Amino acid sequence: MTVRTRFAPSPTGYLHVGGARTALFNWLFARSHGGIFVLRVEDTDEARNTDAARQAIFDGMQWLGLDWDEGPGAGGPHAPYFQSERRAIYDAWFDKLQAAGRVYEDGGAWRFRFERQPVTMRDLVCGEVTIDYRDESNTPDMVIRRSDGSYVFHFVNVVDDLEMAITHVIRGEDHLMNTPKHLQLIEALGGVAPQYAHIPLILNPDGSKMSKRDAGAAVGDYPRQGFLAAAVVNFIALLGWSSKTEEEIFTLEDLVARFSLEAVNRAPARFDLEKCRWVNQQHLAKLSNAAFATLAAPFVQEAGLPLPENFAAVAAAVKDKVRLLSEVPAAADFILLDEIVLDDEVVAKLRANAAAAGLLEKLAVAFEGVGDWSGAAAKAVLNEVAAAAGVKPGQLMFPLRAALSGRGHGPDLGDILDLLGGARSIARVREFAATLAQG
RNA sequence: GACCCGUUCGUCUAUCGGUUAGGACUCCAGAUUUUCAUUCUGGCAAGAAGGGUUCAACUCCCUUACGGGUCGCCA
Numbered sequence: 001m002t003v004r005t006r007f008a009p010s011p012t013g014y015l016h017v018g019g020a021r022t023a024l025f026n027w028l029f030a031r032s033h034g035g036i037f038v039l040r041v042e043d044t045d046e047a048r049n050t051d052a053a054r055q056a057i058f059d060g061m062q063w064l065g066l067d068w069d070e071g072p073g074a075g076g077p078h079a080p081y082f083q084s085e086r087r088a089i090y091d092a093w094f095d096k097l098q099a100a101g102r103v104y105e106d107g108g109a110w111r112f113r114f115e116r117q118p119v120t121m122r123d124l125v126c127g128e129v130t131i132d133y134r135d136e137s138n139t140p141d142m143v144i145r146r147s148d149g150s151y152v153f154h155f156v157n158v159v160d161d162l163e164m165a166i167t168h169v170i171r172g173e174d175h176l177m178n179t180p181k182h183l184q185l186i187e188a189l190g191g192v193a194p195q196y197a198h199i200p201l202i203l204n205p206d207g208s209k210m211s212k213r214d215a216g217a218a219v220g221d222y223p224r225q226g227f228l229a230a231a232v233v234n235f236i237a238l239l240g241w242s243s244k245t246e247e248e249i250f251t252l253e254d255l256v257a258r259f260s261l262e263a264v265n266r267a268p269a270r271f272d273l274e275k276c277r278w279v280n281q282q283h284l285a286k287l288s289n290a291a292f293a294t295l296a297a298p299f300v301q302e303a304g305l306p307l308p309e310n311f312a313a314v315a316a317a318v319k320d321k322v323r324l325l326s327e328v329p330a331a332a333d334f335i336l337l338d339e340i341v342l343d344d345e346v347v348a349k350l351r352a353n354a355a356a357a358g359l360l361e362k363l364a365v366a367f368e369g370v371g372d373w374s375g376a377a378a379k380a381v382l383n384e385v386a387a388a389a390g391v392k393p394g395q396l397m398f399p400l401r402a403a404l405s406g407r408g409h410g411p412d413l414g415d416i417l418d419l420l421g422g423a424r425s426i427a428r429v430r431e432f433a434a435t436l437a438q439g
Numbered sequence: 440g441a442c443c444c445g446u447u448c449g450u451c452u453a454u455c456g457g458u459u460a461g462g463a464c465u466c467c468a469g470a471u472u473u474u475c476a477u478u479c480u481g482g483c484a485a486g487a488a489g490g491g492u493u494c495a496a497c498u499c500c501c502u503u504a505c506g507g508g509u510c511g512c513c514a
Contacts, residue, residue, distance in 0.1 A: 010514045045513060109512050126444065138442065138510070146512040153514045177443060177509040198444085200507085205450075207506065235451095238463095242452055246462045265452085267445050268507055275451065275464040285477090320477050331476095349474085383472095397473035409475030 003035030004167045007061075007068075008157065010042045011053040015060035015219045016212050017271065018172060018202045021236040025199060026170045027066045028237075028259040038164055039071030043084045044156055060219040064229050065252050070164075078164045083156050090151045093159045093189060094144075102188045108147030112155075112185060114139060119180035124168075124197035124261045131180045142181060158182045162191040170197045170261070173268075197261050200240050200268040207270060216273050226299060226326030228287075231280035238279075239269040249282045281323040289316040296328040303329035305336045314419055317411040331410065335419050340406035340428065342435070347402070350436055356399045359389060360433035363400065367426045375418030378425065403432035 007023040009015070015023075030037040039061070043049045058072065070076025080086060094110075097103050103110045120130040133139045144155035161169060176198045186193045204210045210217055222232050234250050242265070243250070243258050250258070284292065293315035300307055308314070318331040334340045350356045366381045382400065386393040397413055404416050404425060417425055 008514090012514075042514065048513075107512080111512095129443070131443070135442090140510090143512045148512080150512085152512070157514085172508090173444070174508055175514095200445080203507075209507075238451060240451090244453070246453080248451090248463060265445095269452090270450060272450050272464070278464055281477090322476090346474090392472070394473050401473065407475085408473095411476090413473065 001167065003030055003033040004038060004165055005030040005035065005170060006038035006040050006161070006164065006166050007066075008040045008042050008160075009057050010045065010048075011050060011057060012045065012048040013053055013212050014056045016210070016217045017219060017236055018210060018217075019057075020060060020064060020219045020232075021202065021239060022170065022172055022199065023061060023066050024064070024233060024237060025197075025241070025259075025261075025264070026168075027068075028255055029168060029170060029261065030069075031256045032259050035167075036069045037066075038076070038078075038166070039068035039074070039081065040160060040164065041072060041082045041084075042153065042157065043082055044150060044153065046084070046150075049084075056220055063223060064219070064233055083160065086156070086160070089163060090156055090159055094151070094155070096190075097144075097188060100188060103144065104141075106143070109143045110145040111141040112144045112188070113141050114181075114184055115187075119183055121179050121183060121196060123176070123179070124195055125200075125264050126173075126176065126198055126266055129176070129179075131177065133180060133184070139180075144185075154178065154181055154185065158185045158189070158191075161194055162186065162189060166194045168197065169194045170199060173198045173200050197264070199264055200266060202236075202239055203268050203270045205270050205272060210271055216271055216276070224326070226322075226324030226328075227276070227280050228283045228295070228325075231283040232276070234283065235276040235279045239271065240265045240267075249279065249286075277323045284322065284325070285320055287319075289319065292316070292319050296325050299325050300329050300332070300336070303333075305329055305333055308336065310419065311336075317415040317419060321411060334405040334407070334410070335416065338424075340404075342432075343402075343407040346406070346408045347435070349408075350399055350402055353399070355389075355391075357433045357436040359385070359391070359396055360399055360403055360429050360436070362389065363396065364426050364429040364433065367422065367429065370422060373422035373425075375414035375416070378417040378422075379414050399432075400429065403429045 005026040007026050009019055027037050029035070041054060043054070061068070068074055070078065071081045094103070097112065102113050104113060114133050116134045116136065118130050118132045118134065120128060122128050142154060143152055145151050179196055183193055202210050204214050212218065219232070230251055233252055233255070237250065237255050238248060241259070242263055244263055287295070290312060293312040296315045297307055297311065300311070314332050314335050315328065317335070318328060321331055322328055363382060363385050366385045367378060370377050370381055382396055383393050386396045398408065401410065401413055401416070402408060404420060410416065420428070
């Protein structure tokens with residue numbers, strides 16, 4: 001029996017991290033068992049559905065790399081995969097319930113009659129849970145068909161899981177209390193229940209429930225913030241799941257190889273954007289320089305900076321300095337642009353250093369003598385100048401860095417010298433020395 | 440309010456009766472002949488509380504507290 005899982009979003013808003021993680025766990029479970037992953041759109045609430053939301057969900061899933069074997073665009077033996085197009089199927093199943101005397105009319109709507117008994121479920125994450133349905137006031141018979149003839153979530157969700165032969169339902173813990181309802185429905189429908197796994201919810205840093213408006217909630221925001229899909233997937237997988245090892249940087253393939261429902265926690269986890277950035281940095285560091293440059297280029301253009309021929313080399317120089325791709329423009333602008341912006345604090349610091357301007361002058365002169373310019377050659381010259389002046393090379397490096405970049409931090413000095421080239425480097429050193437002398 | 444689920448460093452987590460309770464993020468300190476960053480090393484920091492059971496409990500049971508979830512003709 002092949003494993004079949006599904007992600008069944010309702011297109012009423014953008015894909016959020018909670019939904020993305022539910023999709024991820026279903027995808028991971030299917031992939032790790034050589035199963036099928038189905039995408040089903042639960043668009044039965046006409047008033048709240050939008051095309052934009054539906055598209056955002058597809059885009060989000062695609063960006064994350066969660067491809068579906070059956071569903072919109074992919075087709076499949078159980079099409080259509082939009083509930084809004086499955087009306088005839090629901091009518092047929094509803095008739096069965098009616099014939100069996102399990103529904104009754106109430107104010108134009110139809111309610112499903114529960115068996116008044118305790119219902120026990122064996123959840124793959126939560127274990128055995130029993131809900132007592134003998135107390136009717138706590139568990140009133142539920143409406144499954146509205147007075148306008150449309151069907152509610154509980155009914156269509158169960159029917160479709162049956163129709164689509166879903167074997168494992170992995171969903172948010174907010175559905176745990178719905179499960180007895182679904183189990184009763186399945187029994188009345190004469191179906192075989194799938195296995196359920198309720199995963200804990202994701203909370204905000206302050207412990208409140210994460211909703212669509214909270215920071216970091218919208219998956220669609222991640223690409224333009226400079227996150228890599230692999231990093232987001234990696235991070236949300238770590239929320240409520242652990243590999244049980246001390247490794248925590250994983251690719252999607254790594255996750256497929258390691259994922260198991262047994263390793264999923266039962267307690268809700270808080271969303272820590274800080275760690276998400278760190279995970280992103282780890283994934284960025286694993287990229288080849290070429291791949292990194294390709295991904296960083298759009299951000300540089302977006303910032304209005306030029307994209308020179310040697311951009312790949314520029315990107316490589318800042319690659320391990322950034323946590324997000326969006327930080328590349330600010331990290332590399334002094335190389336890409338002819339003009340540099342001086343950091344006031346750095347200038348003030350160097351003006352306080354009486355020897356700085358003089359040393360830079362000497363350096364500029366020495367640089368002019370470098371025939372075959374390169375970062376290494378320039379650094380060698382710097383060492384000579386430092387030795388001649390009786391100071392440590394380090395004392396020259398900071399002023400040089402400031403002269404070349406306008407600030408006190410950035411890529412390796414050798415890389416900067418290399419990328420800037422002899423002429424620009426010398427000009428900047430001269431100009432900066434003059435600026436210091438003026439002050 | 441009723442009913443469910445949960446509770447290990449600030450955060451994410453390991454531990455599945457016997458450990459100096461481990462790792463990661465953050466933060467701090469050193470190191471890497473360059474401040475910042477990267478990297479490396481080291482450090483700060485935890486079993487909600489109270490009862491049991493047991494030779495032994497973070498691990499099992501109960502109670503309390505706290506957190507989350509659910510109680511729709513939303514999904």
